[in-house]
Amino acid sequence: AQSVTQLDSQVPVFEEAPVELRCNYSSSVSVYLFWYVQYPNQGLQLLLKYLSGSTLVKGINGFEAEFNKSQTSFHLRKPSVHISDTAEYFCAVSPLFGNEKLTFGTGTRLTIIP
Amino acid sequence: DTGVSQNPRHKITKRGQNVTFRCDPISEHNRLYWYRQTLGQGPEFLTYFQNEAQLEKSRLLSDRFSAERPKGSFSTLEIQRTEQGDSAMYLCASSSRTSGNTGELFFGEGSRLTVL
Numbered sequence: 001a002q003s004v005t006q007l008d009s010q011v012p013v014f015e016e017a018p019v020e021l022r023c024n025y026s027s028s029v030s031v032y033l034f035w036y037v038q039y040p041n042q043g044l045q046l047l048l049k050y051l052s053g054s055t056l057v058k059g060i061n062g063f064e065a066e067f068n069k070s071q072t073s074f075h076l077r078k079p080s081v082h083i084s085d086t087a088e089y090f091c092a093v094s095p096l097f098g099n100e101k102l103t104f105g106t107g108t109r110l111t112i113i114p
Numbered sequence: 115d116t117g118v119s120q121n122p123r124h125k126i127t128k129r130g131q132n133v134t135f136r137c138d139p140i141s142e143h144n145r146l147y148w149y150r151q152t153l154g155q156g157p158e159f160l161t162y163f164q165n166e167a168q169l170e171k172s173r174l175l176s177d178r179f180s181a182e183r184p185k186g187s188f189s190t191l192e193i194q195r196t197e198q199g200d201s202a203m204y205l206c207a208s209s210s211r212t213s214g215n216t217g218e219l220f221f222g223e224g225s226r227l228t229v230l
Contacts, residue, residue, distance in 0.1 A: 009154070043221040044207075044219075044221040046218055090156050090157070099145060099162055099164070101159055106155055
């Protein structure tokens with residue numbers, strides 16, 4: 001079984017400031033890691049994913065995340081946020097083998113302050 | 115590619131009534147998932163289809179819930195005798211086996227259920 005922990009339920013950040021959204025996971029098997037974003041009144045969109053290879057992955061809209069196996073973390077970062085980044089961000093994992101069933105964290109609401 | 119489509123987008127019903135949601139996945143996708151999302155929580159897995167076969171069900175899916183995918187294309191999720199605790203956003207997602215298990219699910223915009 002897998003579990004995902006997003007300790008920060010809400011993160012307010014000033015526009016153009018950097019941001020880090022934290023994600024830790026627990027799993028008895030190897031997993032793929034994902035960040036999904038949900039803009040107001042919209043469905044979930046894939047932001048980025050880690051499958052294998054380089055532990056630093058880049059996604060859309062200038063976001064990146066770093067996989068740290070020893071710390072079982074997959075934190076999301078952006079060097080300079082924009083008002084349009086206001087959204088709910090979900091970290092998720094799925095097992096390497098089998099179907100793509102995702103286990104999500106509880107989400108982090110990112111609010112950009114003008 | 116028109117994306118994953120869900121209907122209705124919003125449903126308000128009285129406790130005890132039955133409701134049905136429909137999901138049309140991306141046309142070439144053979145895997146279909148249902149999730150439930152309540153306020154302040156992440157999406158929770160409900161059930162999964164590969165083609166028309168329902169291969170996995172969560173214990174969250176009580177006997178009042180039933181999902182079908184009769185021809186391996188669209189899917190329906192029916193909730194019988196709704197309860198206030200069923201109020202949530204019901205999300206549908208699809209994926210293509212041909213891309214392997216890359217974990218990428220394509221989500222619809224969801225169907226929001228409010229039970230009065």
